[in-house]
Amino acid sequence: MKKPTFLTLSLLTASLTLVAQAQFPVPPEPILWYKQPANQWVEALPIGNGRLGGMVFGGILEDHIQFNEATLWTGEPREYQREGAAQYLPQIRQLLAEGKQAEAEQLAQDKFMGRQSNEDGYAQKKDAWLADVRKLSNVASNPTAATFNDQSWKTMNVPTADxxxxxxxxxAGREGLDGAVWFRTTFDLPEAWAGKDVVLDMGRIRDQDFTYLNGELVGSDEGIAKNRRYKIPASKLKAGRNQLAIQVINLFDKGGFIGVKTNQPTFVVYPEGGQPADxxxxxxxxKYWIQDDNPPIAPRYQADYQPFGDLWMRYKNHGQAMNYRFELDLSKAISRVTYSAYGVRFTREYLASAPDQAIAVHLTASQPGQISxxxxxxxxxxxxxxxxxDNQTIALSVQVRNGALNGESLLHIQLQKGTITVSDKKLIVSGADEATLYLTAGTNFKKYNDVSGDPATMSQRPLQMLRAKRFDxxxxxxxxxxxTYFNTLTLDLGASPNEGLPTDERLQQFEKSYDPSLAALYLQYGRYLLISSSRPNRNGRFADAIPSQPANLQGIWNDLLTPPWxxxxxxxxxxxxxxxxxxxxNLSACHEPMFTAIEELVESGRKTAKAHYNARGWVLHHNTDLWRGTAPINASNHGIxxxxxxxxxxxxxxxxxxxxxxxxxxxxxxxAMKEAAQFFVDFLVKDPKTGWLISTPSNSPEHGGLVAGPTMDHQIxxxxxxxxxxxxxxxxxxxxxxxxxxxxxGQIAPNQIGKRGQLQEWLQDVDDPKDTHRHVSHLWGVHPGTDITWDETPDLIKAARQSLLERGDEGTGWSLAWKINFWARFRDGNHAYNMLKLLFRPAFSPExxxxxxxxxxxxxxxPPFQIxxxxxxxxxxxxxxxxxxxxxxxxxxxxLLPALPTAFPTGYINGICAQGGFVLNIRWQQGHLIGVDVTSNAGLPCVLRYGDKQMRFTTQKGKTYRLNGELKLL
Incomplete structure (x- = not known):
């Protein structure tokens, strides 16, 4: 063996010095914390085990956990595809080729969209129901009359945007309310308006209204897109007070007066020719009264995820709380509330256990007998x-309205000392030293085409095992x-004075202060949310009964019967x-529920491919649900x-x-990939103008309507x-x-650079430089795709960057997040960090x-919330x-560090993964790489690049390689 030279020893010493310098302090505990309980749902803290999700409010005298179960949805197993739709495909394509977009969209809307639930015979049922509520057959006296007594009616402030x-x-009674609801209010007519016609402005109403003034119908319209501005002749007005009565018909989804997106005031009366502000x-x-809350079941293209229930805990003898703290510990997936009252320190811990398939709440006090x-x-x-x-357990049973699913939840309480009784369907605890609440839930869902499960089994089996277990x-x-999931990655982006502040205060200050550790906390919070809402089914005791679902638009958390989208x-x-x-x-296992869902989508997508396109393989349009619908939905201008x-x-x-x-x-x-490709082999057609293969009909998601050949399709x-x-x-x-x-x-329409140097979103060079649409779909090839890269297509990546500059930095929450990834791929870390500032912008601010x-x-x-x-x-x-x-x-x-912003000058990340089966630990100081460890899980060749430095080396499976900041092996 060759002896080491002095130079070799010197280099080794220098390398060891660099390694020693890289031993960064342990990052701060990843904890969200607050000085006050949650007042509303988006202030509550989420817990979840992949199937059960809870939102913890942390109240003092009244605590609340709103909870969900992943398989409680509306709807039922059914066929979504519209048989025979494919016969209209050539005509739709021809209309688009001729530039007749409106005609193509109308034909597609009429003949090509997927089937809705309950669509057969609905129109007749709706007309009969509407005629009945319009006759006021169940009303003792006419609510349109000025003399009608509405003193017993409840009240509501309008508009209600949501x-x-x-x-x-x-x-109570308004959640998920569909039907006919009456509203009454008044306005005083100024003397100066005598003899003048006026305009009544009520903004938008869902879905239909019949508006009466002083007992006479003065306006009626239908549809959410229409602003209700009714002209009222002077002859119908009274001097002084005038009485309005509005019958609102809502057939599905959110109902009522939802206002209008305008700077002008609504819910006003003003002289014709004048301004709403006057x-x-x-x-x-x-005042409002629910006339009929049982309309015919409205047709729906797809189903909605549903809340399950609410656990309420009302405490006794707590008085004024001091030293209150509400937190979520991401390292342990435990939420915690602590406070003092009357000299007693109270602690509550909340968790959602995957091994035991239950939500648990543990209550303790610093003195005995204080838990009541x-x-x-x-x-x-x-x-x-x-x-x-029994004396320790109550059950909640739910049935989804107009759907196939029902559920059962059990609440069981265990005590150390004290007493527990059941009275009026409520569990009453008095004088306990400790108390543990276990909440379980399940539904009859087994698979997207099978609802033969037993909710009682799903809720009872976990509880049977929990009865004999201590909370610890x-x-x-x-x-x-x-x-086993969370500890696979650690991250430290540097310390800041704001680390000691509550999370909501850090959020308020982030844009104007230096707080890189909040970005690290946010990344770990994202990992926490994925672990909590998307788990592989690996618990053998319940494996035959617990289906794993992918994270939906809200993960696993939702508190509304009519949730957003x-x-x-x-x-x-x-x-x-x-x-x-x-x-x-490093959460590869959390991908599993998505893969299972894809396998089910392949099954249903084959039917849609055949019925709508007469194609082999499978297709998925822009939405799916628990029942794995794959057909086009909603409107043809974005649903196809x-x-x-x-x-x-x-x-x-x-x-x-x-x-x-x-x-x-x-x-x-x-x-699955092969069958997806088979669909496009059959679906793509030659563009008569260019000779390229194009995707038609389709759209650039939710932007520009139904078209032939959107860029995003071709990239994908x-x-x-x-x-x-x-x-x-x-x-x-x-x-x-x-x-x-x-x-x-090689025949698919290529990416094209337009007249302003931008990447074209469509076949034609029609991009508007003033367009700020939230979707930036034609940049898919930059991220998450690889169609456009610095190494292979530098001109295209510059064009994509120009497109993003034109689109602008603003956007909705998820759009801001996508733009962070784009700017990182553009290797502009500081711009990416500026986008992070926008993503951290408080949705609630003092303004x-x-x-x-x-x-x-x-x-x-x-807004609203999307995960x-x-x-x-x-x-x-x-x-x-x-x-x-x-x-x-x-x-x-x-x-390595391809887009490191100046805001993250020093830090490390351990456990980040790269393609090829590599896991890396990366360390940097003062903006420069100082070392990297590479573990090879597959034994493939490794190519590392940092700036203009590059290192290629062979690896052995299971071995770790250490390199310095110059990419030299140590």
């Missing part, structure tokens, strides 16, 4: 009931299980964005988008690229074909099909409600630190 469900004060406001609050409270269960569902099971055992098992799975970006952090941030299946297939390939799991590729990924299809070719070569199969894909790949940003609990504000921004933001921060989408020969190039 529907009467969320109107203040919250009232008008007389309608008297507030309005009542516990109840309630639900927003109209068909819900509570019953006693449950807690320890929960932490151990959770940390149904809290579904929007597949033109939002579902996919939920899983951007999964592979890179064909690339959802190809995009989710990208996740299958990404999982293989990160894991190098050949068995996964062969058995699960490639079969190329990605799918390229990945299928690579997979078939790895597996040594389907050579003929592979050749077909290779040939067609009022803002646009997209973050709520006090760090939930992403679209994809949390996951996209976490991904964007990671993209600043590592990227592995570029390729050098057969190996992926791993770019």
């Amino acid at each position: 529907g009467w469900e969320k109107a203040r004060p919250r009232e 008008g007389v406001p309608l008297s507030q609050p309005f 409270f009542d516990a109840t269960l309630t639900s927003l569902h109209k068909d819900a009931s509570v019953r006693r099971i 055992v449950v807690k320890a098992a929960h932490i151990k299980d959770y940390q 149904g809290s579904k799975y929007t597949t033109n970006i939002n579902l996919q964005m939920n899983y951007w952090p999964a592979e890179m941030l 988008w064909v690339s959802g299946g190809a995009w989710v297939s990208h996740h299958l390939w990404e999982h293989y690229r990160y894991s190098q799991d050949r068995a996964f590729l062969q058995k699960r990924a490639y079969p 299809i190329r990605d799918l074909f390229k990945n299928c070719v690579a997979a078939s070569e790895i597996l040594g199969t389907d050579a003929t099909f592979r050749d077909t894909l290779k040939t067609m790949y 009022g409600v803002t646009g997209g940003g973050s709520y006090p609990n760090l939930f992403d504000a679209h 994809d921004g949390n996951f996209g933001g976490a991904s964007g921060i990671a993209e600043m630190l590592l990227q592995s989408q570029e390729k050098r020969g057969a190996a992926q190039t791993i770019d």
